[in-house]
Amino acid sequence: xxxxxxxxxxxxxxxxxxxxxxxxxxxxxxxxxxxxxxxxxxxxxxxxxxxxxxxxxxxxxxxxxxxxxxxxxxxxxxxxxxxxxxxxxxxxxxxxxxxxxxxxxxxxxxxx
Amino acid sequence: xxxxxxxxxxxxxxxxxxxxxxxxxxxxxxxxxxxxxxxxxxxxxxxxxxxxxxxxxxxxxxxxxxxxxxxxxxxxxxxxxxxxxxxxxxxxxxxxxxxxxxxxxxxxxxx
Numbered sequence: 001x002x003x004x005x006x007x008x009x010x011x012x013x014x015x016x017x018x019x020x021x022x023x024x025x026x027x028x029x030x031x032x033x034x035x036x037x038x039x040x041x042x043x044x045x046x047x048x049x050x051x052x053x054x055x056x057x058x059x060x061x062x063x064x065x066x067x068x069x070x071x072x073x074x075x076x077x078x079x080x081x082x083x084x085x086x087x088x089x090x091x092x093x094x095x096x097x098x099x100x101x102x103x104x105x106x107x108x109x110x111x112x
Numbered sequence: 113x114x115x116x117x118x119x120x121x122x123x124x125x126x127x128x129x130x131x132x133x134x135x136x137x138x139x140x141x142x143x144x145x146x147x148x149x150x151x152x153x154x155x156x157x158x159x160x161x162x163x164x165x166x167x168x169x170x171x172x173x174x175x176x177x178x179x180x181x182x183x184x185x186x187x188x189x190x191x192x193x194x195x196x197x198x199x200x201x202x203x204x205x206x207x208x209x210x211x212x213x214x215x216x217x218x219x220x221x222x223x
Contacts, residue, residue, distance in 0.1 A: 033210075033211075042213055042214070042216060092155075099203055102158055103158075
């Protein structure tokens with residue numbers, strides 16, 4: 001089975017811009033979670049989607065949003081980018097009947 | 113609030129020198145504890161899930177154990193290719209509960 005894929009792998013934006021990141025889960029996985037990883041804070045949970053519904057959300061401002069499509073693919077959007085949004089954004093998928101999450105390679109976002 | 117503390121932050125071993133990585137956790141009720149390995153510039157790779165105190169799981173040179181407050185990842189006779197950051201995460205009981213990760217332990221194994 002193909003693993004979780006994320007596009008793009010690298011992105012450079014400037015402050016104030018917005019960005020959309022994409023995630024394709026492992027085939028058959030219906031849950032998709034998003035995380036932000038920085039050297040100082042480690043892995044922090046952003047949100048989780050299951051069957052197109054957000055069923056959990058972390059402590060991030062409203063500038064961070066996401067959605068899931070009927071084919072389980074997911075996107076996350078960050079509006080009005082700040083320097084502190086520079087991070088590795090990771091997507092993980094899991095099957096409906098197990099708790100393990102399988103991660104993609106991440107999107108490295110740099111905000112200048 | 114769920115908390116996960118991993119220690120030490122970094123560990124340097126000689127090839128063949130066995131050691132253990134610690135993950136201490138506080139959670140109201142444990143649904144599962146997860147270990148991941150992360151190489152630089154890559155996403156975390158799933159290693160183990162542990163569900164209840166006393167449970168152990170092994171994979172090659174790695175063995176994970178679980179108590180009511182801690183989990184240990186034992187590395188036996190490590191090789192340089194075991195160098196990576198090892199992450200621990202807990203998932204509490206309850207519907208739609210999220211994972212809380214520790215900050216990871218960076219392991220370096222010298223040949």
